[in-house]
Amino acid sequence: MGDDSEWMKLPIDQKCEHKVWKARLNGYEEALKLFQRIDDEKNPEWAKYLGLIKKFVTDSNAVAQLKGLEAALAFVENAHVAGKTTGEVVSGVVTKVYNQPKARAKELGIDICLMYIEREKAEVVQDELLKGLDNKNPKIVVACIETLRKALSEFGSKIVTLKPVVKVLPKQFESREKAVRDEAKLLAVEIYRWIRDALRPSLQNINSVQLKELEEEWVKLPSSPPKQTRFLRSQQDLKAKFEQQQAQGEQSDGRFEEVDTAAAMDPYELLEAVEILSKMPKDFYEKIEAKKWQERKEALEAVEALTKNPKLDPGDYGDLVRALKKVVGKDANVMLVSLAAKCLAGLATGLRKKFGTYAGQVVATILEKFKEKKPQVVQALQEAIDAIFLTTTLQNLSDDILAVMDNKNPSIKQQASLFLARSFRHCTQATLPKSILKTFCAALIKQVNDSAPEVRDAAFEALGTAMRVVGEKAVNPFLTDLDKLKLDKVWISSLEVCHILQILLLVLMVYNYVSVCVCLFLQPSAGPPKKAKPPSATGGKTKKTSDSKEITESELSAEVCEELAARVLPASCLQQLDSVNWKERLASMEEFQRAVETMDKVEMPCQALVRMLAKKPGWKETNFQVMQMKLHIVALIAQKGQFSKTSACLVLEALVDKVGDIKCGGNAKEGLTAIGEACSLPWTAEQVVFMAFAQKNPKNQAETLNWLANAMKEFGFTGINVKGFINNVKTALGATNPAVRTAAITLLGVMYLYMGAPLRMFFEDEKPALLAQIDAEFEKMQGQSTPAPIRFTKKATAEEQCNGEEQEEDAGGQDIMDLLPRTDISDKITSELVSKIGDKNWKIRKEGLEEAAAIISEAKFITANIGELPLALKGRLSDSNKILVQQTLTILQQLATAMGPGLKQHVKALGMPIITVLGDSKLNVRAAAVTTLQAWVEQTGMKEWLEGEDLSEELKRENPFLRQEVLGWLAEKLPTLRTVPTDLMLCVPQLYTCLEDRNGDVRKKAQDALPTFMMHLGYDKMTKTTGKLKPASKDQVLAMLEKARAVMPAKPAAPAKIGGGKSSPACEDFDSKPEVKKVRGGVAAKKGAAGKKPVAKGLRDDEDKSGPIFILIPSAKEQRIKEEKQLKILKWNFITPRDEYVEQLKTQMSTCFAKWLQDELFHFDFQRHVKAIGVMIERLEGESEATISCLDLILKWFTLRFFDTNTTVLMKVLEYLKLLFAMLNRENYHLTEYEASSFVPYLILKVGESKDVVRKDVRAILAMLCKVYPASKVFPFLMDGTKSKNSKQRAECLEELGCLIEGYGMNVCQPTPAKSLKEIAVHIGDRDTSVRNAALNTVVAVYNVCGDQVYKLIGNLSEKDMSMLEERIKRSAKKTSAAPAKQSATERSVREHLTNPNATFLRKPAQEEPNKLNESSHPSIPKEFQLDLDMIEMDQNRVCDLPDLVQHKLDELLEPIVIPEPKIRSVSPHFDDLHNSTASTINFVISQVASSDMNTSIQALAQIDEVLRQQDKAEVMSGHIDQFLIATFMQLRLINSTHMADDRLDKKDIIKLYSCIIGNMLSLFSMESLAREPSMAVVKDLMHGLIILMLDGRVEDIEDGQQLIRSVNLLVIRVLEKSDQTNMISALLVLLQDSLVMTAGPPMFSELVMKCLWRMIRFLPETINNINLDRILLDVHNFMKVFPKEKLKQLKSDVPHRTLKTLLHTLCKLTGSKILDHLSMIENRNESELEAHLRRVVKHSGNLSGIKGNQGNEKSGLRPDRMSKAKVSDILSEIFKKIGSKENTKEGLTELYEYKQKYSDADVEPFLKNTSQFFQSYVERGLRMIESEREGKARIQPSAGTTGMIPHDVDSSLGTNSEELKPAVYYERLERLKILRQRQGLENTSRQRPPISSLLTSKPSVASSTDMLNSKLSQLKESRELYQQEHNTHSHSPTNTHTRSASPATNLDDLKKRLERIKSNRQ
DSSP: OHHHHHHHTSOHHHHHTOSSHHHHHHHHHHHHHHHHHOOOTTOGGGGGGTTTHHHHHTOSSHHHHHHHHHHHHHHHHHOGGGGGGHHHHHHHIIIIITTOSOHHHHHHHHHHHHHHHHTTOHHHHHHHHHHHTTOSOHHHHHHHHHHHHHHHHHHOTTTSOHHHHHHHHHHHHTOSOHHHHHHHHHHHHHHHHHHGGGGGGGGTTSOHHHHHHHHHHHHHSOSSOOOOOSOOGGGHHHHHHHHHHHHHTOOHHHHHHHHHHHHHOOHHHHSOOBOOGGGSOTTHHHHTTOSSHHHHHHHHHHHHHHHTSSSBOOOOOHHHHHHHHHHHHHOSOHHHHHHHHHHHHHHHHHHGGGGHHHHHHHHHHHHHHTTOOOHHHHHHHHHHHHHHHTTSOHHHHHHHHHHHHTOSOHHHHHHHHHHHHHHHHTOOTTTSOHHHHHHHHHHHHHHHTOSSHHHHHHHHHHHHHHHHHHOHHHHGGGGTTSOHHHHHHHHHHHHHTTHHHHHHHHHHHHHHHHHHHHHHHHOGGGSOOOOOOOHHHHOOHHHHHHHSSOOOOOOOOHHHHHHHHHHHSOHHHHHHTTOSSHHHHHHHHHHHHHHHHHSOTTTOOHHHHHHHHTSTTGGGOOOHHHHHHHHHHHHHHHHHSOOOHHHHHHHHHHHHHHTTOTTTHHHHHHHHHHHHHHHOHHHHHHHHHHHHHHSOOHHHHHHHHHHHHHHHHHHOSTTOOHHHHHHHHHHHHTOSSHHHHHHHHHHHHHHHHHHOGGGGGGGTTSOHHHHHHHHHHHHHHTTOOOOOOOOOOTTOOHHHHHHHHHHHHHHHHHHHHHTSOOBOOGGGSOHHHHHHHTOSSHHHHHHHHHHHHHHHHHHSSBOSOOTTHHHHHHHHHTOSOHHHHHHHHHHHHHHHHHHGGGGGGGIIIIIHHHHHHTTOSOHHHHHHHHHHHHHHHHHHOSHHHHSSSHHHHHHHSOOHHHHHHHHHHHHHHGGGOSOOOGGGGGGHHHHHHHHTOSSHHHHHHHHHHHHHHHHHHOHHHHHHHGGGSOHHHHHHHHHHHHHHHHTOOOOOOOOOOOOSTTOHHHHHHHHHSOOOOOOBTTBOOOOOOOSSHHHHHHHHHHHHTTSOSBOOOTTHHHHHHHHHHTTSSOOSOOSSOOHHHHHHHHHHHHTTBOHHHHHHHTOSSHHHHHHHHHHHHHHTTTTHHHHHHTHHHHHHHHHHHTTOOOHHHHHHHHHHHHHHHHHHHHTTOOOOHHHHHHHHHHHHHGGGOSSHHHHHHHHHHHHHHHHHSOHHHHHHHHHHHTTOSOHHHHHHHHHHHHHHHHHHOGGGSSSOHHHHHHHHHHGGGOSSHHHHHHHHHHHHHHHHHHTTHHHHHHOOOOHHHHHHHHHHHHHHHHHHHHSOSOOOHHHHHOOOOOSSTTSOOOOOOOOOOTTOOSGGGOTTSOGGGSOOHHHHHHOOSOOOOOOOOOOOOGGGGGSOOOOOOOOSSOSSTTHHHHOOSHHHHHHHHHHHHTOSSHHHHHHHHHHHHHHHTSHHHHGGGTTOHHHHHHHHHHHHHHIIIIITTOTTSOHHHHHHHHHHHHHHHHHHTTSHHHHTOSOHHHHHHHHHHHHHHHTOHHHHHSTTHHHHHHHHHHHHHHHHHHSOHHHHHHHHHHHHHHHHHOSSSOTTHHHHHHHHHHHHHHHHHHHTTTSOHHHHHHHHHHHHHHSOHHHHHTSSOSHHHHHHHHHHHHHHHHHGGGGGGGOTTOTTGGGOHHHHHHHHHHHHHHHHHHHHTTSTTOGGGOOTTTSOHHHHHHHHHHHHHHHHSSSSHHHHHHHHHHHHHHOTTOOOHHHHTTSOHHHHHHHHHHHHHHHHHHHGGGSOOOOTTTTTOOOOOTTOHHHHHSOOOSOHHHHHHHHHHHHHHHHTTOTTTSOOOOOGGGGGSSSOOTTOOGGGTTOOHHHHHHHHHHHHHHTTTSOOOTTOTTOOOOOHHHHHHHHHHHHHHHHHHHO
């Protein structure tokens, strides 16, 4: 008992885990009671038991387990968190409960599983049950099947996924246990209930007896579909519906729902796909081509057997389909044709939609084969084509079908028509569009008149079927050519299709129709309910008296309120209002709500009810459910009752207090909206905002602003008093809480929709960062229209709305402008300022203008009174200094914005002088004047400008510029006006004069303006005015007037006026369709119901022109792309555009183009097109976002214009395209494939235009195109253009191809350089000279990029063509060799098209590298241009004049690169708002690393560096390393491709950016944990980027470039050492493979990769235990697949082969025979070359160790791994002593060479690192000399590109283990040049690239002597003496092996002294 008392005291959860079973039993019982007691499913108590529930069900004690199961069931049923335990608990139930003997345990287990399904965890439960079916215990299997059956029975087939169950069901029928088979049978019956016959195919292979039993059971099942009887927690609405149906006995809804479910289950979906491609006979393709038909038959039969599988696995069936197609089309044996057709039918049936890609290939062949008359062939072909049709659409097959409809063979025509008839039966109205039907009907009508009766009958059948599918109405328009007899026959055919069934259907339809009519006649009220009108719509004058007044009431006392409430509310409700029990309060609220819902509006005491709600606990209610009900009731009272402002004041504060609550906020907002409807939004908004900001709760403030923003959209802006809450918005903008700031900005965005630009003036004083956010929000809103209001204040009657609508709108608009405080600046316009503006000195005049501008700018909004400023400014408009004229125009624009409509009074004084400026000769001044004029007209309207004689006087001036600008302006403005002053008539004589002006542009503008004058003045008046003209002129003008009369635009319609109280229909219309026009800049758009439809339409069109021309519809473009991919619309691909393409484009444009613009774009008059493009140009910048959203449609429309012949339109099109692509480039937009393929091919057509100006523009557009679309994708389009018949097009395309190759390199050639070059080279033999020259120039461009490799790429050419090419290349070589050796990157990329047809493009000159000195490496440099070293050496006495040396501060050379400090300001103004979590902050900063803006990138890198340098913070980068490195090497690529080529960028900035990147990397790879995170792919890209950077010659030319490359060296070493070794080796292997495959990369690349690999091999002894050998061997295997041994040996260099061998040898040596166990990842390892190689190595190393085991320590037997470290050290010490002594130097060097040869892994680094740099160089040169003497001329000659680029340190594995890679001639000449440089004191003064081989040293040498590494022994002594003379102050002796190496400071002093000496020698 003592023990019992111990555990009795424990808490429940600890009891449940106790080791005493009684304790656990007690714990489970208490837990069960607890679980049943907890009401709230989200109570934190549940979380305590999450980890225990599995133990409840898996208890080892049977008694305790039973109680545990009950507790677990209660937990799952009631706990919100129960879903988290699903997997473990169900698994426990399956394994530990279902095997229990007690039936109760099993029942509880099943209940738990079903309860989890109810908790939305059906998938997890089903997975665990299916796993249980594999259990060996039959009890468990039976229980699992039973659970599945019950789940399906209760929840239905929508919840329980049947496919996996059906898949395992047949296996259960094979069980030995009868119980399992019986349960499986019950499950099969249950499944059949739900999916019916869809189950049959899956069970076809079970025992026939079992199948028969199942069939018997299935027959017994009721025919009515089953229903779901148990519902998920999310389906409670369905549950309620189901219960209601059961109560009422209505089952129709459920039946239809479930029938759909059953029908949706396709047997095909339940089948397993079979893979047949691998099972095909291996010799199928040989046999199918065999001459013997028996062999062909055998092959086809094998395939036919495979295609009988009902479901096939998707794969590449292209070859098989082509083979079968060939048999169908060409095989003479009809039996084989039938077989092949059956195979095709089988493939189509098994693959379904996956076969669609092949359908187009075979349909035409099958249709042609219908010429065969044998029934079995025809039947097989019919089955095949019918099966194929189901995999695709009729639209895809239409071309093939139409092609055979005109065939001469009647059988083909008949079968094509019959196929159509069968196909139509599968179609619907949606899948058989009119465009397709039209073409088929036209073809079938021809066949109706055919001479062959079978063809006619088939055509009638097809037409009849079509009529049945889409209806007579749709087909009849296409049958107009048929006579009545034939039409009747078509109709009869449509009936015959379904004989009796069709007639029965008709009878049934007639019967139903009659029944419905009778019902309607008897019960008219039962008809469809008419749309209820709002109460206000029906109100007359009587109603106005009651409703129009505002509801007012006095505040009532508490007693009165209780009395009033008691009359309308139940007594129990009032009693329980203040109950302590929350459930009673909730019940009270429910009664309260029901009472309010049923209460009459007049009887409802709103104030009393609201006060009752506030009764204790009132608004401090703690239970959220009760509070939600209260808030909802407030909304109901406001909506249903006569709710006054007095009542509102009682609850508003409570609502505002709850608006930020997570649970109650939605209800609070609902209440506020209802009060807004009852008491008007303006009043409510003002109260609510004031109350919210009187509180301190930021959540409430933010949510209040969000509610207000939404309410403005719902109610509209009318009456809103912005001043009432603008200060609160400013307070919100300054709030510390980001949510409040964001909400305030969102509200301002909504207000901007209604107020426009003036709103911004209120916030000009805000901080720049905040102002930028506000501007960004305003930009989002630009182009959007104001939403129509959907809510209204209840008290406004319909009549008031109609009568007062115009006045209210105007008032509302005026209110917005009145909000802007205007300043009177007249007192600031002093006489002193006026005299300043008129001063003789232009500088003082400029000063005066600046002062005036500052006064206007400071005031922001001004009154119309501006003193004497107009006269002063007028004088400056005619100033001789054009800068001041432009400055004055800018001030006038400022004035227009600041003064607004008050500007009208200044039009005569200041406006007309602006028009005078339009005559200025300078284009930029005229442009500024036009802009100013537009700004003024926006504020003043046109009336003031047209009144009086001023305008006609301006036109009298004989200034062509003025005339064309004014007439163009009038032509644009006059069509928009409804009326004009009569003074316009005064301008007509000047207009006629302009029609005959000598200037063509003036004449054109006058002709454009003529129709617009006529629309206002009339034809008659204008004809009369011609009477004063000369006869000759009169005739011409009259002819022009006639033309203008034909195109005269219609006047815009005046807005319809609304009458008084009589116009009730108009009022009705307004109420039913509320509409609010956009209010911009205070000018309200007047609206009213139109009296006449045409008038309203005219008005709408006029207003639309001022709106956006493109409508931004989200995802519209993506939808169009999707539709084209799915072939729902025609693909934009044609030779000439057909009508259906134009119609399709019109339809697509109608949704996102302004109506008037679309009309202009598709107008028959080309001038309208020009005008429309002009508008598009104007709006391009303003509507850039919308333009991009409609870009595909815009480009498609322009492709149509390319087929027009009008040059004016074409030039306008090209002008727009240039501006468009410039904009796209600025926006960083990239064309999609869809946009490019719809546009580029048609643009390339115009490159062959005969007019030079067009071709020039097209070439310019193509150049811009490459900035927004990859050049590699433009390339194929140009290649297609070279196939044109137009020689100009061919030539231009070839020229463009050359430019692309020149600018972007060989990678641009697609699909491969070889294929492209062969096609280009064909044109060298073209008949046309320009084409030949273009082709030659393009090939020369390739030659300039890749050298002699061009001859391999172009393939075989004729002798004549080859000689032409060689001649051109020679000429090109002469030009390039004479050109400067180095050019800037920008100059290299410039395209320049020379006029001389024989000249090539201006290409990148071949950059001579300092090491390419010998003849062999410069085949293109003639002898006379080479360096004659012999002559220079002989000329000993010659004094070399050296240039003056500039003094540099050399101390900076060795200073470390400083990474810029991070700036204090945040990266983005939104940073704090958007990135409040660490991860998102890091993601944001990393995303900016790849920014194209260098400063942004540097800032981001600095921030990351700050994190990485702090050990405690660096860990936050974990998980982001891949992302960071990807961003980094993207930036490296960007620098390499863009920044380095941009001459405008300061190279110091580029170095700064490089430094930041490298600094970051060094910090990152200093940290073990972070350095090992990067994945293999990322490591590969990183190494690729760094190696490319090291090889970039341009970096070397930049100041500090040397230091940068040294840093990269250091970084590469660190990356190799610190990163994950497996990933690194894998990455290097893949890089090596890629570099050997690709020939276009840098020649040094692969060699550097191999050096890195050698270094990794050296690390292997330390890292072998940490690397994943399986992965590395897989990569080696893949490498050897691409480069087998034989292929590897054929490479120019054998180093890759030896590298691979060394890697494998090292791995074998370190792991022994165990290495063969690491080939697990290689498929078919027995076929792998790698395994064979490894076996050989393992076997050989085993033998070798056996032989040499007893050989002692003889030299020949020594191995580094066999010898102790001490022994190695002794041997090397002896060797180095010899080298250090003068007598034995040569012997020591020879021994060291032989030692290195024998032991390639020997490390001599420790013996060299403490010696001087000179000694290291001496040893290295000695080893080189010995190697070159021994090998002589047998060494491998490298390619010219790699010569001399790989230095070899003593430590370099490549240098010591591989054959020498450089020719001996090179060393000799280089050393001779070196000695000459030393004689003249020039050594070490030129910049040289640091040693790339320093990759392999542990530290980069600061002052390494790379140039001395490659010399001969004979010249060593001479250079050593020179060195000793120059360095006599130092003690670097070659004999002293332990002397410390010179410090950087010493080397620097050296350098300074030598420079001083050189200078003194000169003097």
